Amino acid sequence: MSRIAGLFVRKNPVFIGFTVAGDPGIEASLRVAKTMVDAGADLLEIAIPYSDPVADGPVIERAHVRALRAGTTADDVFALVRRIREHAPATPLVLFTYYNIIHRRGADRFFAEAAAAGADGVLIVDLPVEESGEVASYAARYGIDRIALIAPTTSPERQHTILSGASGFVYLISLEGVTGERDHLPPGLAGLVGAVREKTDLPLAVGFGVSRPEHVRSVAAAGANGVIVGSALVRLIEEHLDDGAGMHDALRAAIRMLRSGLVPDPGPDILRRERVEG
Amino acid sequence: MKAGRYGIYGGQYVPETLMSALIELEETYERVREDPEFSRRLSWYLCEYAGRETPLTYCGNLSRDLGCRVYLKREDLLHGGAHKLNNTLGQALMAKFMGKHRLIAETGAGQHGVATAIAGAALDLPVEVYMGEVDTRRQALNVFRMELLGARVVPVASGTRTLKDAINAAMRDWVANLRETHYLLGSCVGPHPFPRVVRDFQSVIGEETRRQILEREGRLPDTVVACVGGGSNAIGIFYPFSNDDVTLVGVEAGGEGLESGRHGASLSAGSVGVFQGALSYLLQDDDGQALETHSVAAGLDHPSVGPEHAMLKDSGRVRYEAVTDAEALHAFRLLSRTEGIIPALESAHAVAYALRAADDLDRDDILIVNLSGRGDKDVADVASLHGGAI
Numbered sequence: 001m002s003r004i005a006g007l008f009v010r011k012n013p014v015f016i017g018f019t020v021a022g023d024p025g026i027e028a029s030l031r032v033a034k035t036m037v038d039a040g041a042d043l044l045e046i047a048i049p050y051s052d053p054v055a056d057g058p059v060i061e062r063a064h065v066r067a068l069r070a071g072t073t074a075d076d077v078f079a080l081v082r083r084i085r086e087h088a089p090a091t092p093l094v095l096f097t098y099y100n101i102i103h104r105r106g107a108d109r110f111f112a113e114a115a116a117a118g119a120d121g122v123l124i125v126d127l128p129v130e131e132s133g134e135v136a137s138y139a140a141r142y143g144i145d146r147i148a149l150i151a152p153t154t155s156p157e158r159q160h161t162i163l164s165g166a167s168g169f170v171y172l173i174s175l176e177g178v179t180g181e182r183d184h185l186p187p188g189l190a191g192l193v194g195a196v197r198e199k200t201d202l203p204l205a206v207g208f209g210v211s212r213p214e215h216v217r218s219v220a221a222a223g224a225n226g227v228i229v230g231s232a233l234v235r236l237i238e239e240h241l242d243d244g245a246g247m248h249d250a251l252r253a254a255i256r257m258l259r260s261g262l263v264p265d266p267g268p269d270i271l272r273r274e275r276v277e278g
Numbered sequence: 279m280k281a282g283r284y285g286i287y288g289g290q291y292v293p294e295t296l297m298s299a300l301i302e303l304e305e306t307y308e309r310v311r312e313d314p315e316f317s318r319r320l321s322w323y324l325c326e327y328a329g330r331e332t333p334l335t336y337c338g339n340l341s342r343d344l345g346c347r348v349y350l351k352r353e354d355l356l357h358g359g360a361h362k363l364n365n366t367l368g369q370a371l372m373a374k375f376m377g378k379h380r381l382i383a384e385t386g387a388g389q390h391g392v393a394t395a396i397a398g399a400a401l402d403l404p405v406e407v408y409m410g411e412v413d414t415r416r417q418a419l420n421v422f423r424m425e426l427l428g429a430r431v432v433p434v435a436s437g438t439r440t441l442k443d444a445i446n447a448a449m450r451d452w453v454a455n456l457r458e459t460h461y462l463l464g465s466c467v468g469p470h471p472f473p474r475v476v477r478d479f480q481s482v483i484g485e486e487t488r489r490q491i492l493e494r495e496g497r498l499p500d501t502v503v504a505c506v507g508g509g510s511n512a513i514g515i516f517y518p519f520s521n522d523d524v525t526l527v528g529v530e531a532g533g534e535g536l537e538s539g540r541h542g543a544s545l546s547a548g549s550v551g552v553f554q555g556a557l558s559y560l561l562q563d564d565d566g567q568a569l570e571t572h573s574v575a576a577g578l579d580h581p582s583v584g585p586e587h588a589m590l591k592d593s594g595r596v597r598y599e600a601v602t603d604a605e606a607l608h609a610f611r612l613l614s615r616t617e618g619i620i621p622a623l624e625s626a627h628a629v630a631y632a633l634r635a636a637d638d639l640d641r642d643d644i645l646i647v648n649l650s651g652r653g654d655k656d657v658a659d660v661a662s663l664h665g666g667a668i
Contacts, residue, residue, distance in 0.1 A: 102566075
């Protein structure tokens with residue numbers, strides 16, 4: 001069983017933390033990742049910094065800029081993944097990337113390097129299912145899960161098409177917009193989780209806008225198997241650029257507080273999935 | 279060829295949230311382009327409101343100096359001062375047909391922003407224009423014009439604070455407000471169906487030019503020249519000549535010279551990559567990060583280009599050349615003095631290439647330059663480059 005599948009069988013719901021590789025610097029970024037894992041992030045989403053992150057809001061965009069200014073290259077990101085893998089042998093690691101990074105490197109080389117570094121999944125934020133034929137074959141060849149995205153605007157027919165090629169878990173975008181903290185999650189969230197749940201046995205994780213313990217609680221209550229927190233953590237890095245100790249304290253405190261919204265629920269859902277996955 | 283593809287180029291590389299809007303846009307576009315009511319209303323706006331058709335001016339003085347027959351397609355005389363209004367009127371009307379209540383746009387030089395503000399005012403749709411902070415300073419006059427026309431200008435302080443970041447900001451707004459908002463993209467770039475929609479709305483330039491030159495000269499031109507940033511005025515004038523025996527030349531921003539690395543010539547000096555929704559030529563580093571670009575013309579200061587141009591480059595149907603800032607500034611002055619026409623700095627790149635190309639043309643050869651915009655917006659900038667202030 002892959003690390004991702006194993007995690008969701010072991011734990012429900014799970015807490016997924018997002019960080020931009022190389023933010024605020026390459027070495028500092030390794031320390032951030034270790035702190036996140038040690039503080040209770042069950043899965044790490046590691047973004048490859050990119051010059052034009054159109055799906056991201058201002059907080060995460062600034063993290064991309066910081067990482068690029070620090071000189072972070074794709075090579076550095078794979079090296080970072082390798083070191084995080086050494087620190088956290090069981091924690092699933094998912095690379096979050098914009099497609100041109102893969103296109104430029106070549107999909108074959110990209111997925112080979114991702115697998116060699118110890119990544120478990122790749123999520124390509126700007127590659128809709130219509131364009132993803134080439135990467136699908138390389139992801140499969142190197143045993144990398146291809147994390148699919150479903151948005152509130154995705155039609156039921158598209159949901160089917162997207163889910164047919166998905167593996168690992170499914171990333172549900174909670175709202176119509178870019179990443180970033182919000183006061184409230186949209187009321188239609190439970191409906192989205194329910195609708196997708198009917199179409200797949202893959203675990204469902206909800207991201208975009210999730211930034212408070214009550215959000216985490218409502219995502220879990222909606223029946224999701226995981227929550228993804230990005231901007232709320234990335235913001236803490238930005239607020240403590242000159243205070244390394246304070247940055248790590250703040251990240252630990254935030255992850256613990258957000259995690260408190262997760263009430264473990266070893267319910268029938270998990271049993272069902274264990275049966276499915278044999 | 280697959281729908282939405284130009285050879286291998288084009289496609290839809292966007293976040294999943296945007297896919298529904300692109301699908302809706304494509305369906306609407308297929309519907310309205312067959313709708314006689316849409317054609318009738320667009321034609322009214324283009325003729326009665328915007329001032330089409332624009333003249334094809336024979337330039338006697340320039341022809342004498344260059345030794346060939348030079349014509350200018352006068353998009354500078356279109357309402358708003360540039361070709362951009364062809365597209366904004368078309369898309370704003372389409373937004374109306376889609377039931378959208380709000381327009382957003384990006385702008386570099388400010389010309390597309392002004393054209394969107396005009397179309398929004400004419401069609402009674404509120405407009406917000408994203409503009410890189412650097413460009414708001416370079417083009418302060420156009421910022422004021424947009425505000426005067428009732429649009430809200432949003433300065434974009436992220437990234438390089440120029441056109442590409444304004445496009446990123448507009449895409450972010452669109453993702454968040456899809457249901458009531460139409461993103462009125464200003465060039466033949468971005469995800470399908472934008473490159474095609476923009477090309478079709480701009481093709482009126484080439485259709486008129488082709489008819490006008492046949493009436494005037496009784497034959498097709500030898501060469502048609504247009505500047506290329508995103509490439510909308512170029513594709514608009516080239517497209518109707520696609521199957522003719524006419525040399526087509528797209529002129530990119532050579533900035534301080536291709537070897538300097540400070541330019542905006544993605545076709546001449548870039549490589550294939552995905553950027554802002556489409557596969558095309560791109561100025562990028564080894565990791566695929568978009569590079570900073572430079573041009574004296576804000577509207578050409580962009581790291582990528584429309585996917586159809588990428589295909590036309592590979593097939594050889596269009597030749598792409600780059601001229602430097604210095605050559606463009608020389609052409610800016612020269613055309614002003616010899617013909618009494620002040621070109622936009624973007625269009626001055628096409629004029630500059632014409633000056634270079636004329637050496638190889640005979641006295642009876644016909645050269646058409648698409649004068650895509652007028653240069654009033656650039657006058658203060660050019661003065662300051664020479665140490666003066668206005």
